[in-house]
Amino acid sequence: MSLKKLLKPFKLISIAHKSGVVTVLYPYQKPLITTEFRGKISIDATKCMGCGACVNACPPNALTLSRRDDTIVLNYFIGRCIFCGRCAEVCPVGAITVTHEFELASASTRDLNESLVHRVEKCSGCGGGLGATSRMLQYVILRSPASENYVHLCPNCRKKKLIQSLAMKMGARTEDYEG
Amino acid sequence: MWLAISLYIVLILVFLLIPPLYDGIERKIRAKLHSRIGPPTPLQTWYDILKLFKKELVITDTGLASVLLSGLLMATVIITAFTLPLGFSTPITSNGSSLVLFTILLIGCQLLWVSLTLTPGNPYATIGVFREALIGMINEFFLVMGLVALMFYTGSSSFDGIIRARPSLTYLLIFALIAVSAFIGSGRIPYDIAEAEPELASGVLIEFSGPLLGITLYSHYLKRAILYGLLADMIVLPLTRIIGIVASALIYPVVVLAIWIVFAVISVMLGRTRVDIAPRSMLKIYIPLTIAMLIAWLVGV
Amino acid sequence: MSVKEIMDIIREKLGGIAEDIRYVESAGIIVRVKPVNLREASHIVHDVLDAYFRTMMAVDERPINNTFAAYYVYGLDDKGINIIIEAHADPYTPVLPSIADIVPAADWYELEAWDLLGIKFKNRKLHRFVLPDDWPEGLYPLRRDVDYTVRPSPRITYKPPLQGPRLPVGPYHPALHEPEYFELFVEGERVVDVEYNGFHVHRGIEKLAESPRFTYQKIPFLAERICGICGFVHSVAYTLSVENAAKIEVPERAQYIRSIVLEVERLHSHLLWLGVACHLLGYDAGFMHSWRIREKVMVLAELLTGSRKTYGINLVGGVRKDINMDKITAIRNTLAWLRSEFAKLADLVTSVPQIVRRARGTGILPRDEARKLSVVGPVARASGLDRDVRRDYPYCAYKDVSFRVPVYTEGDNLARVMVRVEEIFESMDIIDQLLDKLPGGPIMAEKMEVPAGLVGIGNVEAPRGEDIHIIITGRGRPYRWRVRAPTYQNIPALKVMLRDAPLADAPLTIASIDPCFSCTDRIVVIDLKTGKREKLQTVSIPGECGCEI
Structure with a gap:
């Protein structure tokens, strides 16, 4: 075996030196997110009309609509959301936008629910x-x-x-x- | 005399406390070679060990034997550390047969380690112990041979003989022989197959947790430091003739660290060997080295 | 050779026993035989026509024609045509002859059909396979009359522990990053036998997709979740099967985008695998640097699709996200960087003496065993079987690109490493070619209608091998959707590879098929908690660590 071949594993030093340190001190340094990243959705309460188009499209049933006599409640449960953004695509009034937010862990499920209450017309x-x-x-x-x-x-x-x-x-x- | 004793007290304390720090430094260097940040501080290994000591002691069916043996192991390793000259000759190490005592204690550590890891009776650990014993047997043989050669070469069974040693090719080859066995004996990749994580789930260490694991890990690092300390002594002790004991005592920990880092970097470059390949690859290094050493000795260079 | 000529051959060989031979463009040549002739037909197709066994779909067709049906899909790889043997069993006591001795690859499929649909296979041992041990007898979850919400109370079982020295590898084991259980019978450091106990993480995806909770357009997202590494191949295979069945015209541009994303996925999957292989061989530096390179691919995937994994851009009829000039530039830049970095890494990894020493000559899968088990993907290609779905059954935009299929004949772990290393370079070339030819136009089909009662096959070459989905369309959702992930076909080969090998090689050998257990376990609705606990109890052996030697 030639010496050159024997010493080849030491190339690691030059590779490591050239690439530098690539990990980051998360959460003190933010990880890289591209512009296209899909995070949680945000529902614009001033635009949403409670039609339920998003609910029909939502694959994991993270969005649910409950109809009562005088209210329609649109509930978004982040715990189920798969961040696909189908709801934003099908919303007829463009009330849903996909944000870059992804640090959603919480000790309480209440923080994972967002509700939008619509009054039903008489x-x-x-x-x-x-x-x-x-x-x-x-x-x-x-x-x-x-x-x-x-x-x-x-x-x-x-x-x-x-x-x-x-x-x-x-x-x-x-x-x-x-x- | 008083200088030597006070120096020794400081140094032995440093020597007992420093191995986990060296491991922390090793982890930082390894992280650099992996292009990652690594542990937040070089003290991480110390924090890990202290945290282990804070955890509850879990005693299994065979736990009592494990506890006793781990205590015995730690005590033996610490005693072994006392018999090692720390860059200069101490009252203990200038004793007529201190090198012999050291060798016996080192083997004792190895035997205790094997018996400790046998106690849980876990199949992973048992396979790990067999691997450890197989590699250990070959390695100890050559380590002892290196030490015996050293004794004959210096003409003394005491560490003090090394002080008088003159640099020569023979001395260098004895150093190389002991260096290789120190590398393998310190359980580094590629020869860490007893703890091989993937197939044996950390093998010999699998059943240890909490303070028991803390003691075992500390003994492991201290034993590593002792093996590298022996190598450092082979470099530093002859220098005491020139630079005096204070200077050599000061550079001693640095030399140990340097050896530690060189070995760490080498093991990062390599993968883990297999139990049936290991003895062959070890003999491939040891036999030529031994022959070269003998020839050099006979020729007298 | 045209379809007509193959039809003639099949008529000649099978004419005597076939009840009906028809050609369905979306699936292949369907040959219906009586159960008594099933064995003979299988023998002719598998051994005489030399077709690979691809998958088998068992269906409860009682609501349609009052039978249980089994569709055995064989593939003539060199001609790119499927031969499907269709057999129907009695609705009350469904029995079919076993073909596992003629087609060893069919073994698992028969066990699964017995477990989930209660179809009995004559002259073979049938046992619990997919369902947990505490699942009640006589309840077959994939039957149409069993509701998808059924959660039966567990049946108490006791399985006596097996005798002999053995070493559990799993369900939670550092070498396997997924819950799976291999029981290695060892003598010293030598593995003498292997027992495989899988399906710990079934999620009942197939049953779920038939339930009213799902529609055709929701299933791509479900399919993508079959696997955490190569999920996109499942969503593509599903959409292809529906599109084929319903003859939906998918725009060219969408086809190209799918192919590009599929190749990006292969890049990251192979880099991940290479890293894991290095880790298993104790070479963590290779692991870290492989993942450092992979990170750029992940960021690229996020830029192209909006997510690092589970891209979620697939729908029946096309894709949801277009590629613009900026993204094309980003892909090209990443590829250029990746080429040089990966070449350096591959050179480095193969120079480490222990890696080559331990990969060469270990975990050997001989060619004839590989053929018998119809293994797929890099495992097949490392054992001298020249098969690649991208070339043999072209889909998406693969017909427009040229690429080399690396084939090695050694069948050892090193060959499997080399196949994947070469595929990484090929993938980069494929993406380049696709970008050069990327056509304009829409990315979603305009007209979409899925009539009921059609059959469609969608196949994709996943990083781990051929992934094949069959669908029978229903109203609003599939009537039956059969997923066959590549690992399902490859795990039986592990028995051959592990036997008589050193224990130290076992993790690498298991990893060398790049197993994806969650892909394989996707069949049945079970109460995970009770099912799992019961399973663990039956395999754990007295002793404080749950094992003995």
């Missing part, structure tokens, strides 16, 4: 729950202005209104339908 006819938020209604009106007349009514009242207007066209009197 039906302008009967005053019952409409199942939609006011922003959702605005969104629908913006997309199809013709819907403005009946979008504030619940399906029952809408049906009523339709029958009423049809009947009126056929010549019925209004008082027949009161009470």
